[in-house]
Amino acid sequence: MxxxxxxxxxxxxxxxxxxxxxxxxxxxxxxxxxxxxxxxxxxxxxxxxxxxxxxxxKISKEHIFDIQSQERIGMSELVKAQKDLAETEDLDVPESQYVEKTFEMVRLFLETNEAVLTKGNDVQIISDGEEKFKRLLEDIRNAEHHIHITYYIFRSDKIGTAIVEALEEKAKQGVEVKLLYDPVGARLLKKNFFDVLRKNGGQAEPFFGSRFFLINLRLNYRNHRKIVVIDGKVGYTGGFNVGDDYLGLYPEMGYWRDTHLRIEGNGVLTLQTRFLVDWNASVKNHNVQYDVMYFPFSPMKGQTDMQIVSSGPDNEIQSIKKGFIKMISMAKKSVIIQTPYFIPDEALMETIKIAILSGIDVKVMIPNKPDHPFIYRATLSYAEELVESGAEVYIYDAGFLHAKTIVIDSEILSVGTANFDIRSFKLNFEVNAFIYDRMLAKKQVDIFNEDVKQSYLLTEEIISNYSLWEIFKQQFSRLFSPIL
Structure with missing residues (x-):
């Protein structure tokens, strides 16, 4: 002994x-x-x-260099032109009634992320899985030149099979199909799931690492992006992955409330850039070069001006988080947030508290059930802190809330893949659309208010009735929040 x-x-x-x-x-x-x-x-x-x-x-410097060295395909001239305009403060920013806020946001993302402002897009908010996948399948079937897809989770279930079969048919017709999936998020895929797609001429490749956990030492750095680009003219991004659970077909999760964007216009070109950079960083021997067919510049399709902003462990700047902080700090009336995971770092939490103390109406909505119990307990802990600071926190009670949105003053809106947590800011590869369109921002506020009707308010009375065991689980989970 x-x-x-x-x-x-x-x-x-x-x-x-x-x-x-x-x-x-x-x-x-x-x-x-x-x-x-x-x-x-x-x-x-x-x-x-x-x-x-x-x-x-952390990702080794060699791997960071490999990713950062990929050319910003197709967008370098646009970035240079907009930076020159920014130097003279002559950016054609939208809606003069809130030009100062917009200019500051545009300049921030142009400097930190080379995120080009694209004007006159037609952007539709989709908040239901049935509608999202119906529209996506229609657009895939109408593709003429190429279909580029990235998803974090891709399941070999009913909806996953329907999408892959549509891709197989388009590849057979000669349409270029490139599909990038995260090897961890798609770990349950059948081994031969993409065989027919590949046989028909399409490509399906894992992003950044092996599907085999025991040999994947970059397991913690996941591609959480969801991007679809069709013919360089139609794009999708937001919270929905590919799986039957996103259609509300998993009884334990119930109805799946998410938020996604369908985009037509030159904003699609910036999504295209993000996809091609990721593809070139991931797929050996199949690198893509600039092709005018990937970037069909189009006249204005609608009224929405936007920037596509990405972040990830390949860059220490954390552009999406900085965008959230900037939005909240500029708010004059209201901040409205929906997120499945609320684990902010100190800077973001302090920014929200300052907004509350300044008289800004801050409302946050989180789910009523966990898909990751450990993370959910930490989320509740931070949510309770917000309640104590004076924010309104709503618990969505009609299923599972997976939407990732923020609106300030019914003027500026962000929808994307990034949650309000440290993992999304520092460890995951993410992409968000920052939108300068009052009509669309007001529509998102209306969606939030409809969700409030199916939620309950987290009150100090509810918090005070938590058991000691529940409080312990929350505080214990919070200890690990910097690495969740």
Whole structure:
């Protein structure tokens, strides 16, 4: 027993030394994440270090270079032209009634993300899975030149099969089909699911890593983007993945409330750029070069002006988070947020609290049930803090809320793939549309108000009645929020 105790002590000692060396050697990691990982490694000697190898290591500088070195296909001249305009403060920003807010947002994303402002798009908000997939299948069947698709989750179920069969048919007709899926999000796919698509001339490839967890040391960095581009003319992005659960067919989750965008106009070209950069960073021997057919510049289709903004672990700037902070800090009347996971970092939480203390009407909506229990407990903890600060927090009670939206002053709107959590800001590859269109912003406010009718308000009375066990679970989960 004495020998065994000595071995255990030595093991724990060296585990602690290794933990300190491994975590602290990455100098750019923030302090909260360092302490969270030290807690994991210390509480789970040996196992914690294995978890860190798969989930905690930052992307190596070599891999960052490989991703960042991909050419911003098709958009470099537009970026340069808009930066020149920005220097003279002559950007043709929309709606002069709130020109100052818009100019600041446009300039921020142009400088931090090379996100070009595209004008006159036709943008439709889709908040129901049946409508989203019906429209998507129609657009796929009408494709003439190319179909480019990225999804985090792609299931081989009824709707997944319907989409792939439509892609197979288009590939057979000679339409270029490129499909990029996340190997972790799509881990349940049947091995031969894309065989017919490939046989017909289409391509389906994993993004950034192997489907086999035991050999995928970049497991923690996931492509959470959802992008569809058809003929460079029609685009989709937002919260919906591909699976029957997004149609509300999973009884345990109920109706799936999500928000997606269908875009026509030159905003699609910036989605195209994002897809092609991701494709070239992921697929060896199949790199895509600029082709005018991918970028068919079109006249104005509608009234919506927008920027497509991306972020991920390949860039420390965290452009989407900065956009959220900028929006909230500019608000004069209201901030309205919908998100399935609310785990903000200190900067974002302080910005929201400052808005509340400044008299801004802040409303947040989260789901009433978890799809990730550990994350949900942390979400509740932060939501309760908002209630105590004076915000209105609504719990959506008609199914599962997966929408990722923010509106300020019924003027500026963002819809995309990024949740209000640290994972989306720092660890996932994300994409959001920032929209400068009062009519569309007001429509999103109306959608939120309709969802309120199927929600209940989280009150201080409800919070005070939580059991000690529930409070412990929330606080314990919150300890790990920097690495969730």
């Amino acid at each position: 004495h020998i065994l105790a000595t071995i255990v002590i030595i093991f724990i000692f060296f585990n602690s030394l290794l933990a300190i060396y491994t975590v602290f050697k990455e100098k750019e990691r923030d302090i909260a994440a360092i302490w969270a990982w030290l807690l994991v490694i210390s509480m789970l000697p040996g196992l914690g270090f294995v978890i860190y190898l798969f989930l905690g290591r």
